[in-house]
Amino acid sequence: xxxxxxxxxxxxxxxxxxxxxxxxxxxxxxxxxxxxxxxxxxxxxxxxxxxxxxxxxxxxxxxxxxxxxxxxxxxxxxxxxxxxxxxxxxxxxxxxxxxxxxxxxxxxxxxxxxxxxxxxxxxxxxxxxxxxxxxxxxxxxxxxxxxxxxxxxxxxxxxxxxxxxxxxxxxxxxxxxxxxxxxxxxxxxxxxxxxxxxxxxxxxxxxxxxxxxxxxxxxxxxxxxxxxxxxxxxxxxxx
DNA sequence: GCGACAG
DNA sequence: ATCTTGTCGC
Numbered sequence: 001x002x003x004x005x006x007x008x009x010x011x012x013x014x015x016x017x018x019x020x021x022x023x024x025x026x027x028x029x030x031x032x033x034x035x036x037x038x039x040x041x042x043x044x045x046x047x048x049x050x051x052x053x054x055x056x057x058x059x060x061x062x063x064x065x066x067x068x069x070x071x072x073x074x075x076x077x078x079x080x081x082x083x084x085x086x087x088x089x090x091x092x093x094x095x096x097x098x099x100x101x102x103x104x105x106x107x108x109x110x111x112x113x114x115x116x117x118x119x120x121x122x123x124x125x126x127x128x129x130x131x132x133x134x135x136x137x138x139x140x141x142x143x144x145x146x147x148x149x150x151x152x153x154x155x156x157x158x159x160x161x162x163x164x165x166x167x168x169x170x171x172x173x174x175x176x177x178x179x180x181x182x183x184x185x186x187x188x189x190x191x192x193x194x195x196x197x198x199x200x201x202x203x204x205x206x207x208x209x210x211x212x213x214x215x216x217x218x219x220x221x222x223x224x225x226x227x228x229x230x231x232x233x234x235x236x237x238x239x
Numbered sequence: 240g241c242g243a244c245a246g
Numbered sequence: 247a248t249c250t251t252g253t254c255g256c
Binding site for chain 2: 055058101129194
Binding site: 057058123 | 247
């Protein structure tokens with residue numbers, strides 16, 4: 001049955017945990033494989049789509065490891081609309097390999113959400129990546145959820161920022177003639193953000209998802225909520 | 240002079 | 247990301 005199948009595909013298994021690569025070599029192989037997979041493009045069934053965001057923040061390192069707090073949230077996140085995940089990470093930050101650091105924790109936070117989102121905004125690159133599979137793409141594949149990536153600047157692609165100061169003005173970023181992301185002014189007069197095509201999303205769809213959730217602010221509401229939740233938990237734990 | 244490769 | 251100084255707008 002198509003209906004039942006759709007439900008199973010959109011529902012998050014809250015107990016299952018994926019195995020993330022532990023080394024640079026393993027991750028690079030995985031990324032190359034992910035980039036080759038061609039899943040059916042996703043489009044919001046109803047607008048606005050149920051959009052969630054996620055975030056991670058780090059604390060002082062202890063014994064070589066860093067403590068980290070992750071959160072996932074829907075807009076207007078209150079109790080019941082967000083979730084947390086805490087852990088340690090030993091991988092250092094390295095452009096192109098962010099999944100080693102943030103993948104497991106972000107997955108845990110999203111899976112802990114009481115409801116499965118229709119689409120997830122990830123604070124990381126998507127298709128604009130050395131192997132076309134940034135953390136936004138990887139996390140979407142692991143969760144079986146459409147994702148879009150959102151960063152302050154491009155990772156690989158380069159191009160001029162939109163000239164117009166109006167919210168919604170944009171300029172597409174390409175790699176080898178393929179659209180991978182776009183500079184998007186999410187708020188009038190503010191510096192544009194880079195919106196990336198992610199897991200099962202095109203640049204166009206990614207832009208629609210992000211613009212629909214910004215509500216007059218530079219960052220999408222779900223991302224702001226998740227970021228705030230993670231930082232608040234960190235300060236609570238560190239105190 | 241330094242950085243210019245996501246967070 | 248995190249930190250820190252400086253500027254802008256309500």
